[in-house]
Amino acid sequence: MTMDDKKRTDLMNYLKEKALWVRRETLKIHAVSAETRVASSMSDVEIFVALYYGGVLRFDAKNILWPERDRLIVSKGHGAISLYPIFADTGYFDKSELTTVGKAGSFLGGIPDPIIPGLETVNGSLGHGLGVACGVALALRKSASNAKVFVLLGDGELYEGSVWEAIMFAAHHRLSNLTMIVDNNKICMLDYCKNVLDLGCIEDKFKVFGWNVSTVDGHNMEEVYDSLMHLKTANGDRPKVLVANTVKGKGIPQLENDSLCHIKSLKVEEIDRLLSDPLLTVAGEVM
Amino acid sequence: MSMVAQSIGQKKTMRDAFIERLYDKMAQDEGIFFLAADFGSPALDRVRASFKDRFINVGIAEQNLINIATGLAIEGCTVYAYAIAPFLTMRAYEQIRVNLSLFSELKDLNVNLIGVGAGLSYDVSGPTHHCVEDISIMRLLPNFHVLSPSDWRMAETFVDYTIKHKRPKYLRFDGKPAEPLYDSTDAIDVEKGFCELAAGEKVCLISTGFMTHRALKALEALKDINPCLIDMFMLKPVRDDALFEVLKRYETIITIEEGFINNGGLDSLIANVLNKHQSNIRLRKLGFNDKYVFELGDRQHLHALNGMDEGSIINEVRGCVK
Structure with missing residues (x-):
């Protein structure tokens, strides 16, 4: 094993450990506030971990409006409770805040809003994030900034017509500083997307709209990390989309493969059982 | 006047x-x-x-x-x-x-x-x-x-x-070209939000946008009554105290707008000002009733159909001072 190999193995082990920790913390948040969308917040964990712990995003938690920061716009706001532990861990706010989600006086709601340090936009109403991200990308290009714009959408969100207005816009204006990530967990609120309105091959759709398209297994840490790193630095004059094939409710047997898992809340006892399961245990952590 | x-x-x-x-x-x-x-x-x-x-x-x-x-x-x-x-x-x-x-x-x-x-x-x-x-x-x-x-x-x-x-x-x-109402911009105090185009007595007309043109034309035929005309151009925020200082001089206020009446438009804005000051000044409203306009014709014709043309404004004012 070369030094570089070892570094990479260490990094991947570190990211995987973080992903596990984020899943545990997300469950604990769900125990505090049953209204949070836990299944939607589990499919994007590896994406968030790669962005914030893998060095994909440049950010400064102590200077949240740092002009050179990369921007992440979380368009699927309901599925981003898993960002809270990451924000706390990376210094945006104190970890003790994680026990206040949904409570009077807290700034951590069931859906993240920009009253939270580190959040760029208003989230919660679907279909807005990509268009807003295009505006941000235009402004950054105009000011010759090197900062990149990332935007996370769910596959169900692709039903919103405004998303396609923005898809056309980004391609026409060759917003190469923009990377969209589709959390393709294949389930919207009431059913599998294929039973609601079949999205077909998402990659093909983006290709014909003029985007640079790639696909990963959204729970394979190596693949997610490598793709995001590559897309961030890739040359070219086209916007980029990463279709991350994921599982809604990933890691939680009661949620995985349940077409109604979006609206499912776990009981506190269930969460306690999950947290003591060896599969969800982080080495050295005291529950 | x-x-x-x-x-x-x-x-x-x-x-x-x-x-x-x-x-x-x-x-x-x-x-x-x-x-x-x-x-x-x-x-x-x-x-x-x-x-x-x-x-x-x-x-x-x-x-x-x-x-x-x-x-x-x-x-x-x-x-x-x-x-x-x-x-x-x-x-x-x-x-x-x-x-x-x-x-x-x-x-x-x-x-x-x-x-x-x-x-x-x-x-x-x-x-x-x-x-x-x-x-x-x-x-x-x-x-x-x-x-x-x-x-x-x-x-x-x-x-x-x-x-x-x-x-x-x-x-x-407005979508159409028109002659200016204001000789100069000196009279336009944007922050204040309204302009008393004509001081008058008893009746006060308040209009916004294109309807101020209509109201101004109507005034020419109402010289004997001499109503006031306020051009309301800042619809939010409203300097309601300053506005009420003008409104309180009149017995009747008539709002004129190219919008639905009784549903949050200019008329509601004025009603709120009067209500805040516990005023019993009479409020009349010209605008569209609760229906869409499919009839064809030019703007003048459509205004006449909906009681918002010059003649309708003149009749409304005369009716108020009977």
Whole structure:
């Protein structure tokens, strides 16, 4: 094993450990506030971990409006409770805040809003994030900034017509500083997307709209990390989309493969059982 | 009757006057963007040619127009989002609500929505193109300022206001060229928000936008009664104390608007002012009743059908002083 190999193995082990920790913390948040969308917040964990712990995003938690920061716009706001532990861990706010989600006086709601340090936009109403991200990308290009714009959408969100207005816009204006990530967990609120309105091959759709398209297994840490790193630095004059094939409710047997898992809340006892399961245990952590 | 205004001068559209002034600002400030939803004007051609990277036609896509404008404004740009008024305000209402009104609670976003075709500007295009809801629905939104100029000179003066106040705004422009009402812009105090065009007695007419032209014409036939006329151009925020100081001198107030009455428009704005001051001044309302207008004809004809033409205004005033 070369030094570089070892570094990479260490990094991947570190990211995987973080992903596990984020899943545990997300469950604990769900125990505090049953209204949070836990299944939607589990499919994007590896994406968030790669962005914030893998060095994909440049950010400064102590200077949240740092002009050179990369921007992440979380368009699927309901599925981003898993960002809270990451924000706390990376210094945006104190970890003790994680026990206040949904409570009077807290700034951590069931859906993240920009009253939270580190959040760029208003989230919660679907279909807005990509268009807003295009505006941000235009402004950054105009000011010759090197900062990149990332935007996370769910596959169900692709039903919103405004998303396609923005898809056309980004391609026409060759917003190469923009990377969209589709959390393709294949389930919207009431059913599998294929039973609601079949999205077909998402990659093909983006290709014909003029985007640079790639696909990963959204729970394979190596693949997610490598793709995001590559897309961030890739040359070219086209916007980029990463279709991350994921599982809604990933890691939680009661949620995985349940077409109604979006609206499912776990009981506190269930969460306690999950947290003591060896599969969800982080080495050295005291529950 | 003391008049500060009369209809003399060059005919012009509000949008041309506004954009001509804005052109100079765009030449000075690289941070100003002009976005259009595939809608133009002669003055805009020069903007398109001179500022190729800051004039963007987003296509017939009002929702994206607002979202792109939001993204630019988040990064500190001053943005103008330009489209036909009913489509701008109503197709993209939720984008306006979430990304501009709501987000402005937390962040300064200087996005100026320029809606062209207020009221029945697009008379023969029918009810899809009539814009009779915008005053109500745009006044509803927190953090918005709503401006409704009555002539192109006023529209032109609004440019400075849009740059100075870093918040979302809605400007409702008439679609048709018209002569100016104001001889000069000296009488226009934008922050105050209204102008007493004619001081009078007993009856006070209050109008906004194009209807101020109608009201001014009606005054010529009402010299024996001598009603007051107020041009209301800042529909939000309202300096209600200053406004009430004028209103309290009259026995009857008649609001005149190209909008639905009894549903949050100019009439409701005045009713709120009177209510706040526990006034029992009589309030009469001219505007559209609770129905859309499918009848065809020019604006004058449609106003006559709906009791909003000069003759109707004159009859209403005479009826009040019987």
